[in-house]
Amino acid sequence: MxxxxxxxxxxxxxxxxxxxxxxDDVKPPLDPKRALVESSRCFYCYDAPCIDACPTSIDIPSFIRSIATGDAIGAAETILEANIMGGMCARVCPVEILCEDACVRNHSEDKPVQIGALQRYATDALIAAGGQPFARAASSGKKVAVVGGGPAGLSAAHRLSRLGHEVTVFEAREKLGGLNEYGIAAYKTVHDFAQTEVAFILALGGITVRTGQALGRDITLEALRRDYDAVFLAMGLGGxxxxxxxxxxxxxxxxxxxxxxxxxxxxxxxxxxxxxxxxxxxxxxxxxxxxxxxxxxxxxxxxxxxxxxxxxxxxxxxxxxxxxxxxxxxxxxxxxxxxxxxxxxxxxxxxxxxxxxxxxxxxxxxxxxxxxxxxxxxxxxQKLNLALVKDPLNGKASEVLDMAGGKIAINEDFATSLKGIFAGGDCVASGTDLTVQSVADGRDAAMAIDAYLRGEG
Known part of the structure; x- marks a missing residue:
């Protein structure tokens, strides 16, 4: 030795x-002049490969064109319609292997359009202006429990609320945000941006938050399914x-x-x-x-x-x-x-x-x-804490969540093996373990839950 x-x-x-x-901020934001210059580099492709490369399928050429015409707020609305956490994703997405990698300008003699930086420019402008660009639909009379206040859970909660459902988010920690709040390098998300974005999402209304509520400790899956019309599991990977x-x-x-x-x-x-x-x-x-x-x-x-x-x-x-x-x-x-x-x-x-x-x-x-x-x-x-989801509901052996590869098994509509219970984000194997993928899961699962609640799914 x-x-x-x-x-x-x-x-x-x-x-x-x-x-x-x-x-300090590792990627300082664009100023209006630089944003205008950068947006002018976009070819506004009709069949844009950058859209296909984005897990949330943001209409990238459209929002960049809005910036080029001086409408940053309109650009942000286009972004947030597809990805309600577009501000955070603009900061943490590996754009070099997603949208910017697919940009048609990305070749040896040129460089891709700075899509991530332009997305941040637009979403920051909207959040700074205040207000909420989305409105809730008429009440459906249905209640949905969301377990986990990270990207998947918040994305689902926002979309479900927009669709007229009453949502309660159960979060084990003191703050919402999940990995955006607790797991991303501090130099990527400065000035408490994670909580700024959370506040923006909750401003829609129709979303009740209960922090300090952990599945298996403070709440049970059995009780949630009994008390709510649907349940969305988005607790991430705690182990x-x-x-x-x-x-x-x-x-x-x-x-x-x-x-x-x-x-x-x-x-x-x-x-x-x-x-x-x-x-x-x-x-x-x-x-x-x-x-x-x-x-x-x-x-x-x-x-x-x-x-x-x-x-x-x-x-x-x-x-x-x-x-x-x-x-x-x-x-x-x-x-x-x-x-x-x-x-x-x-x-x-x-x-x-x-x-x-x-x-x-x-x-x-x-x-x-x-x-x-x-x-x-x-x-x-990280891995899913299987102790949270292994117990059968109502003591019935048939009422147990099916698992696949150590994660919760779901079908194409994010439905689990138990009726009325859906899952998405890192706790399921739906794609890459990225914030943007979890946001996409939450949005798409919300649409599936809405169809289920309306008897269409």
């Missing part, structure tokens, strides 16, 4: 000014995958999702403890976010280790490059095999090099290496 210096995990590594700069290594509970080994949540809610980032030598295990957006934020909190050495190659990481190439620009070292083709500690705290993590065998399966090479560290962040994915 190599010589080791005692762990150095502490708060206040950087000054308030340094932290403010590090967690975190474990490394499965001895000593995983020692000091310094942290869940990346939980730490990001603490960072997002911290009133003073100088109060957050951060290690000097940090290792992050994972290859997705959470791994990238915790690695960059550790660096921006003052960590000296941050290494992200992923078991496969860069092309296999769920984090986009853009995100990987951004991490490296921020001083994060990324090592591929290695997996953790052992944690070494001293006096109850982690001090080194041992990895084994990996490779693909003749059948394309990941295997270890037997060769290992170690990285000295005082903090290890686990970011190897």
């Amino acid at each position: 190599r010589e080791y210096t005692a762990p150095d995990i502490r708060a206040g590594r950087l000054t308030a000014a340094e932290l403010a700069a590090n967690f 975190v995958n474990a490394l499965g290594l001895e000593g995983e509970n020692m000091a310094g080994v942290e869940d990346a999702v939980a730490y990001i949540a603490r960072l997002r809610q911290a009133k003073d980032k100088a109060s957050l403890q951060v290690g000097r030598k940090v290792v992050v295990i994972g290859g997705g957006n959470t791994a990238i976010d915790i690695a960059i934020q550790s660096k921006r909190l003052g960590a000296e050495d941050v290494t992200l280790v992923y078991r496969r190659g860069p092309e296999n990481m769920s984090a986009t190439h853009h995100e990987q490059e951004f991490a490296q620009v921020n001083g994060v070292r990324i090592k591929h083709w290695a997996r953790p095999v052992k944690l070494h500690g001293h006096k109850g705290a982690v001090r080194e993590i041992e990895f084994e090099y990996t490779q693909l065998d003749g059948q394309g399966r990941l295997t270890g090479t037997g060769e290992t290496f170690g990285i000295l560290c005082d903090t290890v962040f686990k970011a190897i994915g």
